Amino acid sequence: MPAAPQSTAPIGVFDSGVGGLTVLHELLVALPQEDFLYLGDCARFPYGDRAPAELQAFSRQIADVLLERGAKLIVVACNSATSSALEHLAAYVAEGGHAVDVIGVVGPESNLAVARTRNGRIGVLATPATVASGAYERAVLASDPLVKLTTVACPQLARISQDGAPITEDDVDLARTYCGPLREAGVDTAILGCTHYPFVGALLQRLLGPQVTLITSGTAIARRVQHALSTRELATPRSGEGRYSFLCTGDAAAFVEVGSRFLQLPMAAVEQIELPTEVPA
């Protein structure tokens, strides 16, 4: 049996690259006292077109690294890995004898949206792959089968503003098109179902109107993490700010350069690591 996780250990977070750093950003703001260890699997980016078995193998490899470094909880900050591998990974971690929770995207946002809505009409903006997976639909309707869900695939939304370039009129027109069905449906709650969308959160809020509550992955996950740690009595005893550091399977310099824009906080400690190239079936 592996050693029991420690309350002073870091929370592990992973993604295929820098996208999950917007989730880490919100975790660092919501849970400032905790330590975090982020792994960006940049060498194998993107995860979007990978087969489920492949993403399950990648997730196992990454979890092994995070657990070896003592992670007391694992956050899957990636829509593709969550859709294809969350349950698989949670079972893998549990079978390894680790008393470690595995929390993904989708579930926490869906729960929070159901808790927040007053008129029962919830919108989801997500990538075409995520929409096609039906993951938000299943999660929201599992929480509340009476919710009227409006889901919009937004093929171009993730690229707006994430490179630091100013938002253009064309970007606004594009975002307005995506928001149209949500406005028509009269949603009072909208899930931003992609880790890149916080970059355009203010724009979406303007287009949807101030009466709509936006739910981002990071905020929703932060609450879930807090519950999970509390249940296992694993919340850090620290009261000041925790530390955070990074592992990266690709080029560390490029990871820092792009990543700083996503994290909006300094990225001092980045360690480059290699994962086995031969992926077990």
Add this chain to the structure above:
Amino acid sequence: MPAAPQSTAPIGVFDSGVGGLTVLHELLVALPQEDFLYLGDCARFPYGDRAPAELQAFSRQIADVLLERGAKLIVVACNSATSSALEHLAAYVAEGGHAVDVIGVVGPESNLAVARTRNGRIGVLATPATVASGAYERAVLASDPLVKLTTVACPQLARISQDGAPITEDDVDLARTYCGPLREAGVDTAILGCTHYPFVGALLQRLLGPQVTLITSGTAIARRVQHALSTRELATPRSGEGRYSFLCTGDAAAFVEVGSRFLQLPMAAVEQIELPTEVPA
């Protein structure tokens, strides 16, 4: 008597330069249906060291321009102009026979902070000039004399991150120093008393902790504007997004380049204007 303001007219907003665009950003998000006309007095930037009589004259000139273009309400999105000229300007506008409200910074944030605090301990982060003016102290204590106020002058905070450069470890250390007295005082509400501070809002939230409510100028002003328009029955009848445009006394190209980072929305229409160089006493 000038014509009565129209509900379809724009809300005028002014500042000495681009700083007030963070206020406009929040107004555009909170009141998306309204039109806005922003005047950046870049040619006479900065206002910080100007005499009160000078700022009163500048404010009158700017109000004349905004009123001529039909502004139905004027927002002074600048701490220096608010401290030195708000009451003067409101009287000038009223004496001119305009049924137009003039709303500045300081008052709305102070009210909102008093409304939000539960433990009666409020913090203020602001520039040395604003702290020296005692404006937040007067406004907060006028709303609630029992509040325990902790005010910190932050000489370097406005420059962090506003040029788009990544936040450094030194920046974090600096911000942590400024937050120290607020943490020690156990404030549950903190006023960001400078239009540039929204750039470091997430960093300050992390350093102060999630239990602290941050109050920014824009959010607080948006509520006040909404009340004022509602009282005078001047809220726009429109339900979609309004338009916004810009006047600038300095170089329009430079204003757009820097301003886009502050506004985080497109800045299409900028008109360069000249204000009288001979300032009446």
